[in-house]
Amino acid sequence: MEFSSRLLERAVNEMSQLPGIGKRTALRLVLHILRQPKEQTVALSEALQAMRNEVKFCSSCHNISDQDLCELCANPNRDSSTICIVEDIKDVMAIENTSSFKGTYHVLGGKISPMDGIGPHDLNIESLVKKVKEGTINELIFALSSTMEGDTTNFYIYKQIQEYQIFTSTIARGISVGDELEYADEITLGRSIVNRIPFETSLKH
Amino acid sequence: MEFSSRLLERAVNEMSQLPGIGKRTALRLVLHILRQPKEQTVALSEALQAMRNEVKFCSSCHNISDQDLCELCANPNRDSSTICIVEDIKDVMAIENTSSFKGTYHVLGGKISPMDGIGPHDLNIESLVKKVKEGTINELIFALSSTMEGDTTNFYIYKQIQEYQIFTSTIARGISVGDELEYADEITLGRSIVNRIPFETSLKH
Structure with a gap:
């Protein structure tokens, strides 16, 4: 892809580092950003940097968190x-x-x-x-x-x-609620029969 | 969607402002960014801000450009x-x-x-x-x-x-190179017959 601007090219290259975002999608996103007010670009950049620099992981469960716990x-x-x-x-x-x-x-x-x-x-x-x-x-x-x-x-x-x-x-592994038995894979269906639960239990949910 | 971190939530919200990026995709992208080195986040943010602030449009053709022309x-x-x-x-x-x-x-x-x-x-x-x-x-x-x-x-x-x-x-509007006539829409096929070109001309390309 030939770009008429180095700044545009750099932004597209950085954007296309993200997973599932190719050069074409990156270009579309970057041109969208160009059309939006400058404040929005600042907000996006700052939100990403703040998250990357300040976010913590819970010392107990390792979930993402703003505090130590x-x-x-x-x-x-x-x-x-x-x-x-x-x-x-x-x-x-x-x-x-x-x-x-x-x-x-x-x-x-x-x-x-x-x-x-x-x-x-x-x-x-x-x-x-x-x-x-x-x-x-x-x-x-x-x-x-x-x-x-x-x-x-x-x-x-x-x-x-x-x-x-x-x-x-x-x-529990089994057939999803609302799914039809005929389209389920054998392993899931097999497990859901072997690990069947009392009918009364199923009424509670 | 419930977030355990305000910083994460803010980043996801800003990311999902982009066209075609919903909350789920934004979360996937943001969690990917969290796993990458900090330098990459800095590079992305700076590339976007530099582009948004410094890019020019050609004074003659209005194409995106780094110079006045x-x-x-x-x-x-x-x-x-x-x-x-x-x-x-x-x-x-x-x-x-x-x-x-x-x-x-x-x-x-x-x-x-x-x-x-x-x-x-x-x-x-x-x-x-x-x-x-x-x-x-x-x-x-x-x-x-x-x-x-x-x-x-x-x-x-x-x-x-x-x-x-x-x-x-x-x-010129017409049938794409490599396309089959039977699947072309009537308007395109009609135009390509009315606006036919000399056979010798087509050999030049």
Whole structure:
């Protein structure tokens, strides 16, 4: 792509570093920015820089936070003895949106993935095991995605904490609410039959 | 969407002001930025601000430029008596990529569109008419998109300059190279038959 301005070219190049944004999309975004008031560009740049420089990660659950301890961990109404283990911040937001969980979280920051060079020590596993050792935890809920990497991570953590007397669970896998059985994949449908629940339980939701 | 950090929320909100970027995509982009080195955020912010504050528009053709006169207008090898009228900067880049045009451009900055509140005076039409009046122009090529707004704009400009002795043309409409006739729309196919060109001419390209 030939640009008639170095400034434009630099902005497009920086913008196209973002995931899923190619040169063409970057150009469209940058030309949009050019048409907007200068204040908007300043607001965007400052918001990004402020976030990048000032944002903290909760010292307990590693969720993104403005304070040392995030709002969820600091909330006395949340059950800190039940911990839901998730991959990243987006998963916390997704579960929070359901309003169905009153425990706290532990954000690993990824999954064990030798292919991508991510080992157990790149994740927040040690601090989780430490919490378990301290003996204040009753239940650990594994809520990683059910891929090979997710299962490996689950198993790695399980091996570290199995000697302690805590209850472990994983989120239920099954047919999505509203989905048709005929289009479901065999593994999901198979699991949802094997792990069926009492009919009375299903009426409660 | 509930955010555990105001800084994150602000960055996502600013990011989602961009066209085609919703809250979810903005969150994905912002979390990606968080994982990258700080220098990259600084580079992106500075590139956007520098572009927004310092970029100029060519005083002759209104193309984006770092100087008062853009590279195309300043180039003595380009034929400044042949002017191709386009909607915006992206069209200049598209035509330049073909390497088939050695004239210069005139960027209108949009099309006349009463529905969007864009009248002739919001576009760079006056400076074009002034160039024609000065008598240095031989040919005007209309290269706006063939929508109702594009046709209106073409006609508006044509009415202003028709009293002067210049040649006007529009880019050829027809079947795209490599396209199959059976899938072409009737208007395009009809125009391509009516405006057929000598076979010998087509061999030259």
